[in-house]
Amino acid sequence: MSTSKAGSDSGSVMVSASADELEALQTSVASALTRHTYGEHALFAIRLAIEEAVMNAIRHGNLSDPRKTVEVRWAVSADSAAFHIIDQGEGFDPGAVPDPTLDENLEIPSGRGLMLIRAYMSEVRHHGLGNHLEMIFRREAAE
Amino acid sequence: MASETSRLRFSSQGSVLVVEFADRDVLDEAAIRQINSELVRQIEGAKTAHVLICFQGVEHLSSAALGTLITVNSLVKKRSGQLRLSNIKGTILEVFRITKLDRLFQIHDSSEQALAAFPKG
Numbered sequence: 001m002s003t004s005k006a007g008s009d010s011g012s013v014m015v016s017a018s019a020d021e022l023e024a025l026q027t028s029v030a031s032a033l034t035r036h037t038y039g040e041h042a043l044f045a046i047r048l049a050i051e052e053a054v055m056n057a058i059r060h061g062n063l064s065d066p067r068k069t070v071e072v073r074w075a076v077s078a079d080s081a082a083f084h085i086i087d088q089g090e091g092f093d094p095g096a097v098p099d100p101t102l103d104e105n106l107e108i109p110s111g112r113g114l115m116l117i118r119a120y121m122s123e124v125r126h127h128g129l130g131n132h133l134e135m136i137f138r139r140e141a142a143e
Numbered sequence: 144m145a146s147e148t149s150r151l152r153f154s155s156q157g158s159v160l161v162v163e164f165a166d167r168d169v170l171d172e173a174a175i176r177q178i179n180s181e182l183v184r185q186i187e188g189a190k191t192a193h194v195l196i197c198f199q200g201v202e203h204l205s206s207a208a209l210g211t212l213i214t215v216n217s218l219v220k221k222r223s224g225q226l227r228l229s230n231i232k233g234t235i236l237e238v239f240r241i242t243k244l245d246r247l248f249q250i251h252d253s254s255e256q257a258l259a260a261f262p263k264g
Contacts, residue, residue: 019171044203044234051170051205101243107217109210112242116206119241 010075032076045120052113061087091129192224199230229257
């Protein structure tokens with residue numbers, strides 16, 4: 001189910017493990033950002049953060065269960081782009097995620113998604129048990 | 144079973160296996176899984192231990208792709224070879240810097256510079 005329409009500045013979409021659904025979401029968001037004349041770096045940052053957030057929600061939240069979905073609500077305005085990513089998992093403690101940049105963790109192949117989201121987004125919040133991620137990209141701060 | 148289209152191009156430059164990407168985005172998890180298995184298969188079957196991965200044309204890269212590079216780095220080291228990366232666009236280079244993986248990987252501006260840095264013979 002999707003309420004994102006071509007040419008829209010906001011939407012709500014249920015994403016499963018299908019790459020096509022995520023790509024359709026990315027295309028809708030990129031169109032809205034382009035309409036609001038966001039720059040190349042903003043488009044790169046937001047595309048990466050959406051990818052990381054949804055993949056974390058599918059893999060770590062929903063434990064790759066194909067019966068579960070991830071809800072993504074988004075809104076783009078001239079000043080900011082806001083996203084809510086909500087999975088059907090049991091949540092997690094964001095403070096307990098190991099720092100992947102420490103020397104002893106540098107060669108571990110996973111665990112970098114959340115730090116990339118924090119690096120590229122202006123604000124990141126975890127709601128509820130941790131299965132609801134809110135992330136906001138503020139334009140003035142980044143461009 | 145129909146064979147999947149390769150997402151990578153492989154060639155040899157002297158004693159180095161050179162890898163290039165066919166896609167501009169290295170984001171999708173299924174694609175990254177395929178890239179991972181193609182890389183492992185080619186590296187394990189290669190006569191030489193050294194590998195250069197050239198990012199010419201790549202516009203996007205996710206943390207899952209970084210994970211594949213770390214796995215490949217471990218495999219190449221186990222075979223007593225070197226892994227070098229080249230032609231990484233500025234926006235993607237920033238991802239390496241944020242994750243501090245620029246400390247783990249040998250990164251060069253061009254494939255020519257990377258090839259010149261491998262041990263001779």
